[in-house]
Amino acid sequence: xxxxxxxxxxxxxxxxxxxxxxxxxxxxxxxxxxxxxxxxxxxxxxxxxxxxxxxxxxxxxxxxxxxxxxxxxxxxxxxxxxxxxxxxxxxxxxxxxxxxxxxxxxxxxxxxxxxxxxxxxxxxxxxxxxxxxxxxxxxxxxxxxxxxxxxxxxxxxxxxxxxxxxxxxxxxxxxxxxxxxxxxxxxxxxxxxxxxxxxxxxxxxxxxxxxxxxxxxxxxxxxxxxxxxxxxxxxxxxxxxxxxxxxxxxxxxxxxxxxxxxxxxxxxxxxxxxxxxxxxxxxxxxxxxxxxxxxxxxxxxxxxxxxxxxxxxxxxxxxxxxxxxxxxxxxxxxxxxxxxxxxxxxxxxxxxxxxxxxxxxxxxxxxxxxxxxxxxxxxxxxxxxxxxxxxxxx
Amino acid sequence: xxxxxxxxxxxxxxxxxxxxxxxxxxxxxxxxxxxxxxxxxxxxxxxxxxxxxxxxxxxxxxxxxxxxxxxxxxxxxxxxxxxxxxxxxxxxxxxxxxxxxxxxxxxxxxxxxxxxxxxxxxxxxxxxxxxxxxxxxxxxxxxxxxxxxxxxxxxxxxxxxxxxxxxxxxxxxxxxxxxxxxxxxxxxxxxxxxxxxxxxxxxxxxxxxxxxxxxxxxxxxxxxx
Numbered sequence: 001x002x003x004x005x006x007x008x009x010x011x012x013x014x015x016x017x018x019x020x021x022x023x024x025x026x027x028x029x030x031x032x033x034x035x036x037x038x039x040x041x042x043x044x045x046x047x048x049x050x051x052x053x054x055x056x057x058x059x060x061x062x063x064x065x066x067x068x069x070x071x072x073x074x075x076x077x078x079x080x081x082x083x084x085x086x087x088x089x090x091x092x093x094x095x096x097x098x099x100x101x102x103x104x105x106x107x108x109x110x111x112x113x114x115x116x117x118x119x120x121x122x123x124x125x126x127x128x129x130x131x132x133x134x135x136x137x138x139x140x141x142x143x144x145x146x147x148x149x150x151x152x153x154x155x156x157x158x159x160x161x162x163x164x165x166x167x168x169x170x171x172x173x174x175x176x177x178x179x180x181x182x183x184x185x186x187x188x189x190x191x192x193x194x195x196x197x198x199x200x201x202x203x204x205x206x207x208x209x210x211x212x213x214x215x216x217x218x219x220x221x222x223x224x225x226x227x228x229x230x231x232x233x234x235x236x237x238x239x240x241x242x243x244x245x246x247x248x249x250x251x252x253x254x255x256x257x258x259x260x261x262x263x264x265x266x267x268x269x270x271x272x273x274x275x276x277x278x279x280x281x282x283x284x285x286x287x288x289x290x291x292x293x294x295x296x297x298x299x300x301x302x303x304x305x306x307x308x309x310x311x312x313x314x315x316x317x318x319x320x321x322x323x324x325x326x327x328x329x330x331x332x333x334x335x336x337x338x339x340x341x342x343x344x345x346x347x348x349x350x351x352x353x354x355x356x357x358x359x360x361x362x363x364x365x366x367x368x369x370x371x372x373x374x375x376x377x378x379x380x381x382x383x384x385x386x387x388x389x390x391x392x393x394x
Numbered sequence: 395x396x397x398x399x400x401x402x403x404x405x406x407x408x409x410x411x412x413x414x415x416x417x418x419x420x421x422x423x424x425x426x427x428x429x430x431x432x433x434x435x436x437x438x439x440x441x442x443x444x445x446x447x448x449x450x451x452x453x454x455x456x457x458x459x460x461x462x463x464x465x466x467x468x469x470x471x472x473x474x475x476x477x478x479x480x481x482x483x484x485x486x487x488x489x490x491x492x493x494x495x496x497x498x499x500x501x502x503x504x505x506x507x508x509x510x511x512x513x514x515x516x517x518x519x520x521x522x523x524x525x526x527x528x529x530x531x532x533x534x535x536x537x538x539x540x541x542x543x544x545x546x547x548x549x550x551x552x553x554x555x556x557x558x559x560x561x562x563x564x565x566x567x568x569x570x571x572x573x574x575x576x577x578x579x580x581x582x583x584x585x586x587x588x589x590x591x592x593x594x595x596x597x598x599x600x601x602x603x604x605x606x607x608x609x610x611x612x613x614x615x616x617x618x619x
Contacts, residue, residue, distance in 0.1 A: 005506055016494055304490045307451060308504035308551070309479025311472045387451045391486070 006314075010321040013294070024290045025330035028370065031280025032334025032363040033341060038276050039359035040342035042269030044352035046262060053258050057129040059226055061233050063087075063219040063240070063251045077215045078244045081204065084122075084219070090239050091221055091232065098128035098220045101207050105175040107200060109161035116157050116200045118174055120207025120216070128222045136168045136183030139203055147205035152183040156197030174200065177210050229253050273359070277366070284327065284370035291323050291378035295385075302382055303390025316383030323375025324368060331367030335360050396463055398481075398559045398590045399425040399448055404457035405613075406443050417443040419613040420457065427558060429590040430582065432601035435610030442563070444610065445594045449561045450478045462558060479507055483552025483589075485581075487564035489544045491536040491551075497523060498532045501550045508555070522550040526580060542573035549580060559590045566600060578603060 014021040065077045081099075088094050101120035106113060123139045125131060131138075134155060143150055151172060158167050158181075167181045179202060188196040208214060221236065223229045233251040240249045295302070302315055339360070342353040406418040418440045425431060425448070435441040446452040450461050453474075459466050462481040469477065484490075491500045501522050502515035510518075523532055526546040536544050545565060552560055562581060566574030578600065581591050593604060601607050609617040 002506075002509060002511075005512075012494070300490065301492060304492070305503070305507075306475065307449070307478060307484045307490075309475050309507040309555075311475040311507070313472075314475075314507060388446045391451075391490070 003317075006317050006321050007325075009318050010325050013298075013318075013322055014325060017294075020290065021326060024286055025326055025333065027283030027286040028280065028327050028330030028367050029283075029334040029337060031276065031283040032331050032367050033338035034276035034279050035273055035363040035366075036335055036338025036355070036359055037341040037345070037353070038272040039269060040338070040353040040355045041345060041351055042265065042272055043356050043359070044342075044346060044354040046265040046269065047354050048352045049261055049265065050258055053254055053261070055130055056254070057220075057222055058254075059223040059229055060128070060254050061221045061223060061229055061236070061251055062253075063221065063233075063236055063249060064217070065244075065247050065249055077217050078247050079216045079219065079240070080214045081208075081216065083240060083243055084216070086239050086243060087219060087221070087236055090235050093224075095124050095127045096222045096224075098122055098124045098222075099204055099216045100218050100220070101204055101211070101213070101216045103175075103207070103211055105200075105210075107157065107161065107172055107174050109167075109170065109172045112161050114157055114160040114198075116154070116174070116198055117194075118207060118210075119199055119201050120204035120211075121201050122204055125201065128220050131188070132186045134184045134186045135166075136181070138183055139201065144203040144205055147203055147209055149177065149179045149206050150182045150202070151179040152185060152201040153181055154185050154197040154199040155187040156195065157200055158184045174202065175210055179206075280363070280366060280370060283330070283367075284374040287323055287326050287371060288374035288378060290326075291319060291375055292381070294322070295319060295378050295382040298382075299385065299390045299393040302385050303387045303393070306385070306387035307391060312383035314383075315385070316379040319379040319382045320372065320375045323378065324371035327367045327371030327374075328364070331364045334367065335364060338363070397424045397426050397460075398429070398462065399423075400458075400460040401444075401448070401454075402458045404444075404447060404454040404459050406440075406447060406452065407455045416613055418447070418454070421613075421615055422457075423608065423615065425559060425590050425592060427590055428585055428588045429592075430585045430605040431591070432593045432595060432604035432607045433610060434595060434598070434601045434607055435616075436596065439610040440613040441594050441610045443613075445561055445563055445592070448559070448592060449482050449484060450474050475507070479504055479555060481558055483549075483555065483557035483560040485545070485548050485552050485560065485562040485565045487567040489536070489541075489548045489568070491544055491547055493536055496533050496535055497528060497539070497547045497550075500536070500547055501554050503551060504555045518554055519550070522554045523547070525553070526550045540573070541569050542577060545569060545573075545577050546580065549577070553584070553589075557589065559592060560584060561592050561594070563594045564596075565593065566595075566597065574600070 065079060084097060084099055087097055091097055099122055103118050105116055105118040107116045123141045123144050126138050138152055139150065153167060161172060167184055170181050172179050172181060204216060221232060223232050237249045237251050305315060339355055342355055345351055346353040401421055401423045403420045403422055404418060405416065405420050408415045408417055421444060433441045433444060447454055447459060450466060453466055461477055464477060466474065498516055498519045501519035505515045505518065520532055523529060526549055528543060528546050531539060531543060566577055569577060585591050593600065595601050607619040608615055
């Protein structure tokens with residue numbers, strides 16, 4: 001029998017039982033759609049987080065005291081602004097080095113109160129990270145060197161404290177100390193689960209005085225290019241270890257952060273895809289089941305075809321193609337459904353989704369393979385039917 | 395002239411739950427081209443088993459069976475399928491037409507397994523339907539036709555491959571007597587064309603029209619008329 005003929009016979013058989021074919025396909029459709037949609041959501045989330053990490057700035061090197069290790073206690077920092085001078089000498093460019101000392105503080109403006117993450121910083125923050133101002137100006141070098149009490153508000157904090165009024169030039173208190181607002185950031189949203197719009201930036205010197213400390217918590221350095229990150233990291237850690245022999249220092253790059261996050265999200269996506277894959281498998285079992293019913297139902301037809309000259313393999317091929325047609329059609333519909341679902345989720349919900357060609361190809365390939373694997377047994381059974389027995393069946 | 399079918403001391407024993415049940419116990423018979431044979435007998439006499447063997451649907455467990463000059467014991471399942479396709483035409487009591495399929499495509503079905511293309515199949519099927527008097531029913535489906543018409547379609551299907559033997563199992567069993575007569579007349583016209591027709595029936599009147607009658611009883615030929 002020609003292959004084209006076998007396809008036609010398989011298609012006719014599926015058309016003859018439209019409802020049953022649709023319901024059988026539904027199992028495959030749901031399985032494939034689940035794989036495509038869940039992988040898209042996993043991929044989209046991964047891309048979003050990567051964008052957030054990359055959105056911090058480029059070629060960043062973060063230096064903190066202690067070892068960066070899950071579960072290790074935070075180390076109290078021995079770093080001071082004197083260390084920054086040493087680092088500036090290593091880096092050779094003051095504008096590439098940012099520092100932070102952070103503390104949660106109550107912020108008031110008149111009768112309004114907000115809780116903010118106060119960041120004591122250098123004037124270099126906007127050149128090291130990506131932080132754009134919506135209005136006003138950022139801290140200056142003089143603000144930092146004189147410890148002037150000026151503040152730049154995150155967009156969310158500005159709205160909490162001033163609603164629709166212009167905050168520039170107005171007084172606020174941070175931890176009970178008066179500051180003057182000189183700028184407001186553009187909204188940034190969350191990055192890595194932290195609300196960046198609830199920050200207030202003040203000169204590091206003013207923050208240290210407010211907190212009664214000389215310490216700084218962390219240092220960020222922007223390397224001139226990617227190739228310099230490694231050397232810079234070694235040099236900076238060496239310089240700091242030289243000044244504080246009793247303390248470990250860790251330097252992490254964005255690539256390292258992305259690598260760790262990427263691994264975690266990759267595993268999560270894999271688990272999601274595996275769970276969806278199980279439903280695809282269940283769909284395949286449904287196909288097998290229906291094909292066995294179909295073989296039994298059409299026993300007489302098989303007997304007749306054999307009587308007029310069909311070989312066992314002709315009959316087997318007919319039923320195998322029927323199963324493959326069911327699962328591949330279901331696979332295509334499932335790809336469309338899953339792709340559509342992913343696009344809708346991306347558009348209508350905060351969950352990001354990104355379609356990938358490999359997940360579509362994989363889901364389709366698996367559904368076709370499911371058709372072959374689960375179609376073989378019914379097809380063999382059909383092919384081996386004894387024509388005498390088959391013709392006698394009523 | 396070589397015989398279409400030669401059966402020599404053919405037996406067929408079934409194994410049912412480990413028990414040997416003989417259905418045929420040594421039957422010898424020759425069917426020549428243009429022969430018109432009726433096999434009669436009560437149910438359980440072995441006549442259906444004999445027909446299945448003669449049609450290459452089953453193999454004997456003893457004796458020698460030649461179909462179209464070929465010893466079936468030497469043939470693979472695929473070769474048996476090809477033999478059925480080229481040498482034998484079947485007509486069944488319940489027609490065995492594919493529902494949802496037109497008369498034309500039902501008749502063309504055996505040609506599918508010969509690799510004949512769709513257009514040629516339809517041409518040959520149309521010719522054959524014309525020959526059985528159904529030129530006007532080409533695009534009709536089985537459920538749109540009478541029993542007699544369906545049996546004519548089945549006969550056209552049996553003939554489309556140009557077989558040397560036509561095996562008919564109770565071909566008039568589901569038909570009223572007038573329709574049955576015309577179907578028999580159609581089968582008899584084939585005999586004149588040199589096709590061997592073997593009828594299996596328990597109807598004495600039908601059997602009486604054949605040139606030879608073979609009466610089966612308990613798996614043996616009890617009488618030849």
